[in-house]
Amino acid sequence: MSFTKEGKPPIAMNVKNAATNMSMDSVMLNASSLTRLSQLQHLQLRFFAGVLPIKELSKLKNLSELILVSNEFSGGIPEEVGLLSSLKKLDLRNHHQGPIPASIGGLTFLVELDLSYNDLNGRILEEVGLLSSLQKLYLDGNRLQGRIPSTLGNLSRLNVLQLYGNQLSCSIPESLGSLLSLERLDIGENKLEGSIPSTLNNLSRLNVLQLYGNQLSGSILESLGSLLSLESLDPHENKLEGSIPSTLGNLSRLNGLELYGNQLSDSIPESLGSLLSLERLELDKNEL
Known part of the structure; x- marks a missing residue:
């Protein structure tokens, strides 16, 4: 009993x-x-x-x-979870351990998958990219390691992708730029390296872009100023260099711009004065 x-x-x-x-x-x-x-x-x-x-x-x-x-x-999430073939929503938040079972890739009717705030380890499986109906994917607050699989770029209906608070490494895959329905991308608090991929400029519906607390280098892309739906841009605490692009002044819906804790230089562009919806502007701990 x-x-x-x-x-x-x-x-x-x-x-x-x-x-x-x-x-x-x-x-x-x-x-x-x-x-x-x-x-x-x-x-x-x-x-x-x-x-x-x-x-x-x-x-x-x-x-x-x-x-x-x-x-x-x-115990962990059993492989038998793949037998729940009719599921459209699977929410297993809190108190699960171990790896993500590969059988989850067979739940092709899933619209929402929430495995956040567990103690999951291992990697994000390539099989997650088989969930062609998926609109919301929450894997935040775990201990997941390794790369973000490029197969996530196959999830054409995805509008929320939250991977923050893990131990993910390597670069941000360019394939994420294929997620044309994406409205929220949060991959903060990981160990991601390399530059911000230019393919993110394709995400015209994006409201929130959270890249904070990684080891990203290179510059802030001028073309991010074309993401006119953006309300929050947060790449703070990285290793970003160069100037703040004046094109960010085009983001008329932006209410949060957090660039602190990088290695940004040159002057603050006057175009930021055009951001009439801005409520948070944090530029400290740079070389401006």
Whole structure:
């Protein structure tokens, strides 16, 4: 028998198989009861302990949304997660360990994948680039290492990509410039090197570009001034050199420009005075 964090035994559920939505907190799951819910589409479980019952959940053929947040399931994310073939949303935030299973690449209907704020390690798998329906990908707040896979550039519907707070290294792949639907890109607080790829200039829908806390070098591209939807540009605490491009004055929607902690030189361009929506401007700790 397994117990919840409060030491309570599992509750056997008397349920009807016509249920389509279920949300449960702080009781131990009797997984065999769930398998009778043949029409279940949305399942949310919080504050559970024990073993993640993926094999049982895979019998729910209509399940499209699985939210398992702030639980204390033992072990990592099992390979059997790939059996949940109907899922459109998978949210496994908090208290999961180990690598990302390769079987996740088979969840081709996924629209949102949230594995943030776990203790995941290893690398971001190339297979994530197979999730052709994906619109939101959250892998922030883990211990993921290695390169950002270039296959992420295949996710043509992606509008949110959050990878911040990991240990990712090497350069930013140019393929991210193919994500023409992208509105938010946050890859801050990693160990990324090299220059800002010029292909990011293609991201005309981008609202937020967060590159802070890496080891990026080279200059701030003048062509970033063509991203007219940009509201926040934050490459602070890198090794960026050269002048602040005057073209940033074209970003009329910009409310945050944080360039501090680099090696920027020359004068502050007068064009920044055109940024009438600006609320935060941080230029200190440079060589201006």
